[in-house]
Amino acid sequence: MKQVLEGNSAVAEAVRLARVQVISAYPITPQSHIVEVLSDYCASGKMDARYLRVESEHSCLAALVGAACGGVRTFTATSSAGLAYMHEMLHWTAGSRLPIVMAEVNRALGAPWNIWSDQTDSLSQRDTGWIQLYCEDGQEVFDTTLQAFRLAEWVNLPVMVVTEGFLISHTYEPVDIPEQEEVDRFLPPYNPAFKVDTKNPFTVNSIAPPSIYMEIRHDNAMAMDEVPERFDDVEKEFEVLFNRRYGAVEAINCDDAEIILVTSGTITSTARLLLEDLRDRGEKVGLLKMKMFRPFPVEQVCRALKSAMKVAVIDRNFSSGAGGIFLQEVRAALCNREDRPLVFGYIVGLGGRDVTKAVLEDIYKMTKNSDVPSDKSVWIGLREVKHAIGR
Amino acid sequence: MRLDADEREFMCSGHAACPGCGAVIALRIFTKAMGENTILVIPASCTGVIVGVYPQSVMRIPVVHAPMPAGASVASGLRAALDMRGDTDTTVVAWAGDGGTFDIGFQALSGAVERNEDFIYVCYDNEAYMNTGIQRSSSTPYGAWTTTTPGQDWKRLRKKNIVEALVAHRIPYVATANIAFPEDLVRKVKKAKSIKGSKFLHIFASCPPGWRIPSEISVKTARMAVQANIFPLYEVEDGVRYTINYKGKQRPVQDYFEVQGRFSHLTAEDFEQIQKMVEEDWGLLQRKAGYQAADACIQSSSAQRAIKTNKVF
Numbered sequence: 001m002k003q004v005l006e007g008n009s010a011v012a013e014a015v016r017l018a019r020v021q022v023i024s025a026y027p028i029t030p031q032s033h034i035v036e037v038l039s040d041y042c043a044s045g046k047m048d049a050r051y052l053r054v055e056s057e058h059s060c061l062a063a064l065v066g067a068a069c070g071g072v073r074t075f076t077a078t079s080s081a082g083l084a085y086m087h088e089m090l091h092w093t094a095g096s097r098l099p100i101v102m103a104e105v106n107r108a109l110g111a112p113w114n115i116w117s118d119q120t121d122s123l124s125q126r127d128t129g130w131i132q133l134y135c136e137d138g139q140e141v142f143d144t145t146l147q148a149f150r151l152a153e154w155v156n157l158p159v160m161v162v163t164e165g166f167l168i169s170h171t172y173e174p175v176d177i178p179e180q181e182e183v184d185r186f187l188p189p190y191n192p193a194f195k196v197d198t199k200n201p202f203t204v205n206s207i208a209p210p211s212i213y214m215e216i217r218h219d220n221a222m223a224m225d226e227v228p229e230r231f232d233d234v235e236k237e238f239e240v241l242f243n244r245r246y247g248a249v250e251a252i253n254c255d256d257a258e259i260i261l262v263t264s265g266t267i268t269s270t271a272r273l274l275l276e277d278l279r280d281r282g283e284k285v286g287l288l289k290m291k292m293f294r295p296f297p298v299e300q301v302c303r304a305l306k307s308a309m310k311v312a313v314i315d316r317n318f319s320s321g322a323g324g325i326f327l328q329e330v331r332a333a334l335c336n337r338e339d340r341p342l343v344f345g346y347i348v349g350l351g352g353r354d355v356t357k358a359v360l361e362d363i364y365k366m367t368k369n370s371d372v373p374s375d376k377s378v379w380i381g382l383r384e385v386k387h388a389i390g391r
Numbered sequence: 392m393r394l395d396a397d398e399r400e401f402m403c404s405g406h407a408a409c410p411g412c413g414a415v416i417a418l419r420i421f422t423k424a425m426g427e428n429t430i431l432v433i434p435a436s437c438t439g440v441i442v443g444v445y446p447q448s449v450m451r452i453p454v455v456h457a458p459m460p461a462g463a464s465v466a467s468g469l470r471a472a473l474d475m476r477g478d479t480d481t482t483v484v485a486w487a488g489d490g491g492t493f494d495i496g497f498q499a500l501s502g503a504v505e506r507n508e509d510f511i512y513v514c515y516d517n518e519a520y521m522n523t524g525i526q527r528s529s530s531t532p533y534g535a536w537t538t539t540t541p542g543q544d545w546k547r548l549r550k551k552n553i554v555e556a557l558v559a560h561r562i563p564y565v566a567t568a569n570i571a572f573p574e575d576l577v578r579k580v581k582k583a584k585s586i587k588g589s590k591f592l593h594i595f596a597s598c599p600p601g602w603r604i605p606s607e608i609s610v611k612t613a614r615m616a617v618q619a620n621i622f623p624l625y626e627v628e629d630g631v632r633y634t635i636n637y638k639g640k641q642r643p644v645q646d647y648f649e650v651q652g653r654f655s656h657l658t659a660e661d662f663e664q665i666q667k668m669v670e671e672d673w674g675l676l677q678r679k680a681g682y683q684a685a686d687a688c689i690q691s692s693s694a695q696r697a698i699k700t701n702k703v704f
Contacts, residue, residue, distance in 0.1 A: 021475045022468060050471035054464060055502025062461035062499065063468030066432065069455050070472025088458050196453045196469065198428050198481050203448040205456040212445055 005175045007168035008033035010138045011077065011103045011161070013175075014145035016047050017183040018101075020075040021190075022067035024052040026060045026082060029115050030165035031105040034077040057082040061089035061100070068098035069204055071195025073149065076100070079165065080107035080121045087125065090158075094129025094220065096205055097193070099152030099159070102130075103145065106265070106316075107165040108351040116352020117164040119265065119317035123293070123325040129220060131159040131227055132294040134264045138173035143244055144291075149187055150234045155223045156193055162293075165352065167266040178242060186241050224295050231292065248292035251304035253279065257286025259367055260305055260341075262313040262330055264290040267348070267355050271314075274360045285364065290326060298333040305334065308341040312367040314360070315377060316349040323347070323377035344370065345377035353381070396423035396577050399451075406449040408441040411606025413596030413613060415441060416570040417515045418486070421594070424580035427452060428481045432469060434462035434496060436488035437522040438515070460495045462487040463503035466510045482584055483510040489530035490520045493551050504560045504589040511583045511590045514553065517598035525601045532621070534665055536653045537601075545656060549668070554593050554627070561630030562589040567622065569595040571614030575624055575636055582626075595622045603652020615647040620673040625680065633680040644669050 005013065011034045015023070023042070025035035041047040050067075054060045057078055064074040078086065083104055093100050108118035122132060133148065135141045141163050148159040163169055196204060208216055228248055239245040252275060254260055263271045268289045278285045288304045288311075305311055311334075315324025322328055327345030334340040344367045349355040359380060366378070401422035408415040414437050422429065431450065433439050434457045443449050457465040466485040473481055487496055492514035500512060519537045520526040527537040529551040540546040557565045563586045568576040576594065583590035597613045599606045616622040617637055621644060624637040645662045648654040657665075 022471045024468060050475055052467055052471060053506065054467070055505070056498060058460060059464035059467075059499045059502055062457065062464035063471070065457070065461070066455065066465035066468030066470075067472040068468075069465075070469045070476065072472040072475050074468075089461065092458055092461075195472075196430055196455055197478075198430060198453060201451060201453045203443065203450065203454040203456070206442070206448060206454070207440060207444045207456075209444055 002174045002176050004172050005138060005177075006033060006170060006172050007138045007141055007163055008105070008170070009037055010142040010175045011145050011163070012037035012041070013177050014142045015075050016041050017178070017180060018073065018075075018146060018149045018187055019189070020047070020049055021072035022050045022052070022064065022074045024054055024060045024063040024067070024074070024076050026054055026057050026078070028057070028079045028082040030107055030169040031077045031079040031082070031103065033169065034103055034105075057085040058089060061086045061093060064100050065089065065093055065096060065098060068100050069096070069196045071190075071192035073190040074100050075102070077103035077105065079105045080109055083121050083125060084109060087128070090125055090128035090130060093158045097156040097220070097223070099149070099156055101145065101148045101152055101159050101161065104160045104162050105165050105169045106162060114351040115165060117167050117266070117316065118350050118352065119162070119315075119325070120319070122160060122162050123317050124319070125160075126294055126325070129157065129224070130294060131157055131224075132162055132292070133159065134162045134291055134293060135168065136266060136268045136289070138168065138171070138175045139244070140246060141168060142175050142177065143238065143242070143246070146183065146187060147231075147234050147238055150237070151227070151231055153190055154230050154234070155226055157223050157227070162265070164266050182241055186238060227295050228292065228297050228300070246291055247300075248297040249300045249304060250289040250291065252287040252289070254286035254288060254304045255307060256284060257308050258284040259310045259312065259364065260286040260288050260308040261360065261364065262288045262290060262311060262326060264293070264326060265316065267314060267316060267360070270355060270357050271360055274357050274364070278364065293326075293329070296329050296333060301330060301333045302337055305341055306337070306339070310344060310367050311341045312344045312346060312363055314346050314348055314363060316355065318347055318350060318377075327377055342373050344373040346380050347377045348380045394420070394423065394573055394577050396420070397426050399423070401427065401451045403449045403451065405447070406441050407443065408437070409600055409606070411597070411599040411609035412437070412441070413517060413570045413598060413609055414438055414488075414515045416610070417576075417594045417596045420570070420573050420576050421513065421580055422452065424577040425482065425484065425584060430455065430469060430481060430483050432457050432462055432466040432483065432485045434465075434485070434487050434491040435459035435522070436491050437517075438486055438488070440522060459491050460499055462491055462496050463500040463508070463512060466512070467503045467506070467508045470508055470510055485510060485512045487512070487514055488522070489514060489516045489518060490528045493529045493553050501560065504557065504562045504591065507562060507588045509587055509589070511592060513592045513594060515594045515596040517596050517601060518550070519598075519601050521598045521601045533668060534648070534654055534657050534661060536656060543656075557591040558627045558630050560589075562591060563587070563629055564590040564626070565593075566591075566626035567593045567595070567624055569613050569617055569622060569624060570597065571610045572617065572624060572637070579626065601653070603655070604650060608650060612647070612650055615642060615650070618642040619644045619647040620669055621647060623673065623676055625676065633676070635676065635680045
């Protein structure tokens with residue numbers, strides 16, 4: 001049934017329907033509504049789960065590691081500094097092969113303080129071994145959260161469902177919420193690959209010396225390599241039941257496009273509108289939406305971009321000294337392909353600044369009118385200010 | 392004397408500890424007192440290494456290794472999972488060193504016991520970061536040499552009173568124990584196991600390489616800490632009811648300090664000052680215990696001590 005829901009509530013609904021057994025939570029804006037709604041569900045008996053009100057994000061994820069070792073389905077949510085504070089535990093979770101699901105609501109990192117949308121928080125955790133799935137709207141957030149449990153438990157890797165501060169988290173949209181029985185058909189009770197039990201004593205995560213550490217890491221790599229295929233399987237099952245499908249990437253009008261815009265998250269919605277306008281005006285433009293970032297879907301990206309002359313990667317994130325993070329990854333994916341397109345990079349919307357259709361159209365024009373891309377990402381819409389530090 | 396504990400061993404031979412390691416003595420006695428329905432969560436510490444390198448383990452009970460700050464939080468989550476599974480027979484134990492308890496793990500510990508998580512948290516205390524090579528922790532006592540308090544820069548700060556910090560959380564049970572007093576340790580472990588909510592055991596565990604003592608006096612040295620009132624044996628219920636458990640042979644602190652190389656730089660004046668500090672702490676503890684026993688006659692004199700005891704060794 002369609003309900004008008006805040007993006008954060010859409011996450012919470014999916015967690016309820018997934019019959020999560022242990023939730024651990026620490027508040028941070030703009031994520032907090034997710035765990036508030038879940039605490040209501042636990043208090044009212046709508047969910048049969050243990051809810052741990054921990055004292056920090058480090059403990060938040062550590063508690064879920066303990067719970068997942070105990071063989072139950074687990075969930076948490078965080079943003080920004082909270083995710084950064086989890087950093088050690090992010091590695092530990094993936095290394096332990098625990099299928100923990102986390103909603104990560106993109107928010108800029110300090111300093112200076114900023115609570116608005118910016119992907120640098122999640123993208124700077126790209127090497128921690130988590131699957132990362134970026135979402136565009138409330139429905140996708142709901143669907144992806146359900147899919148995340150299925151995927152995580154299939155490959156025994158943790159999944160980060162990435163949404164955006166305010167643009168998704170606090171925005172009300174119609175979201176189709178299925179019945180519990182339908183969700184149960186898609187997501188059976190969790191059957192863990194292992195669980196700590198006194199009847200069958202074993203040790204989890206003892207020291208692995210150089211003679212075995214690489215093999216354990218390689219196991220991890222193989223599981224991650226399997227993800228694009230397994231995600232496709234999960235989506236097929238999901239589509240049969242719910243008639244919706246997203247893809248690791250979504251390529252729109254890419255086959256005959258000369259210039260392709262590459263986006264992720266909510267910027268994609270704005271780019272869809274621009275694409276219609278430009279196509280109406282006869283421009284040969286395409287759009288590639290990146291949903292999956294880890295593992296990076298190299299095959300799908302290269303296939304979508306292969307016929308383009310130019311690609312414009314639009315990043316609402318920033319790696320100091322290296323530019324946009326999606327830009328780096330798209331370039332790296334294409335670098336060994338013949339006839340690869342020129343790759344242009346743009347930084348927009350940091351710390352929640354609006355990215356309008358006009359901004360995206362400027363980027364399209366700049367790309368069309370440039371012959372050679374800059375090595376660095378080009379910053380779009382900077383105001384002139386005089387407060388630079390230094391001499 | 393036979394211990395009132397499981398006949399079986401839950402720790403096999405072949406562990407990776409140094410000779411005379413107090414942590415191993417503590418873990419062996421502790422697990423025998425706990426029995427097989429026990430899961431250990433071990434944050435980074437000597438014990439994390441001692442219990443075995445993949446693919447071997449010396450433990451016959453399940454072990455979950457955890458990052459150093461995360462002993463109490465991983466244990467909290469594991470308890471929650473067992474509850475959801477309906478497993479009420481198993482006791483979850485976090486087993487951490489002093490660094491993982493007093494320092495980097497303190498926030499998680501404080502959070503977990505404030506929530507009154509149903510687990511036993513054991514801090515085996517060897518008074519420094521021994522696994523990384525004898526660096527000072529906030530448990531390192533006044534006067535000690537470590538590799539980060541070398542030469543004349545020896546530690547001139549008090550050891551953090553972790554027991555009182557836990558007592559301040561008003562948890563159901565806090566107790567100190569010592570590898571040289573196994574019967575007392577076993578009794579406290581069993582008592583902790585029988586109580587619901589957060590239990591904290593602070594076990595004094597000598598470290599021959601870190602304390603610069605020969606391995607054969609490991610237990611004796613730990614015993615002297617109790618006799619010198621440096622590490623009193625006591626327990627606190629519900630944050631208010633204090634019971635001091637040891638009344639026996641008494642020693643000046645100098646006896647305890649003189650056998651250890653880590654204190655070899657201390658002078659007679661230093662010993663005098665440390666003796667005063669220890670007597671002050673001991674007096675404070677006696678007053679706390681005395682408040683609970685109207686018939687106890689408490690005197691601050693270190694020579695004549697009539698204190699409430701429930702066990703005499």
